[in-house]
Amino acid sequence: MRFEEELVxxxxxxxxxxxxxxxxxxxxxxxxxxxxxxxxxxxxxxQRGTKLDSWMYRxxxxxxxxxxxxxxxxxxxxxxxDAVVQIAGDGAAEVEAGTMRGDVDSAMARLPxxxxxVVMLVLVEGYAYREAAEILGVPIGTVTSRLARGRETLxxxxxxxx
Numbered sequence: 001m002r003f004e005e006e007l008v009x010x011x012x013x014x015x016x017x018x019x020x021x022x023x024x025x026x027x028x029x030x031x032x033x034x035x036x037x038x039x040x041x042x043x044x045x046x047q048r049g050t051k052l053d054s055w056m057y058r059x060x061x062x063x064x065x066x067x068x069x070x071x072x073x074x075x076x077x078x079x080x081x082d083a084v085v086q087i088a089g090d091g092a093a094e095v096e097a098g099t100m101r102g103d104v105d106s107a108m109a110r111l112p113x114x115x116x117x118v119v120m121l122v123l124v125e126g127y128a129y130r131e132a133a134e135i136l137g138v139p140i141g142t143v144t145s146r147l148a149r150g151r152e153t154l155x156x157x158x159x160x161x162x
Contacts, residue, residue: 003043003046004040007036007056010053010056011032013125014032014036014056014057014060015029015032016120016124017060017124018060020108020116021061021064021116031064031067034063035056035063038063039055039056039059051131054134057125058135058137061136104154104158107157107158108120110153110157111150111153114146115147115153117136118132118136119150119151121135121136123147129143129147
């Protein structure tokens with residue numbers, strides 16, 4: 001499979017990860033686009049046989065960190081809330097599922113950045129602790145402790161939403 005085809009196949013997961021980091025759809029799309037652009041420009045640095053998804057997650061995370069630092073220098077920015085969820089159908093199950101999704105999204109957005117990125121990689125994307133540690137460039141023990149604190153915080157926040 002060609003590099004570009006693998007990249008296109010990865011896009012939904014990459015966007016979900018970017019959404020978890022950026023906390024809003026518009027910023028996530030911008031982040032995802034910037035990551036793809038960087039990957040295409042740096043394609044020669046990727047080594048065939050290594051995991052493209054791990055490489056792309058590192059690029060995305062590094063771009064996100066750079067943007068956060070730049071935003072800190074520019075001052076506070078509050079994005080327009082575009083988190084309105086439209087639910088097709090009027091059944092109670094659909095409404096409840098939409099509400100739960102909103103609760104989870106809200107709880108995830110309230111996690112500290114370090115915990116949110118570990119939760120996204122391990123619980124949402126399904127990476128092993130060791131792989132998440134490699135992507136984030138931290139020791140595996142750090143992943144374990146951040147994940148434990150993130151889970152605890154999510155359970156607490158979701159308990160408040162119930």
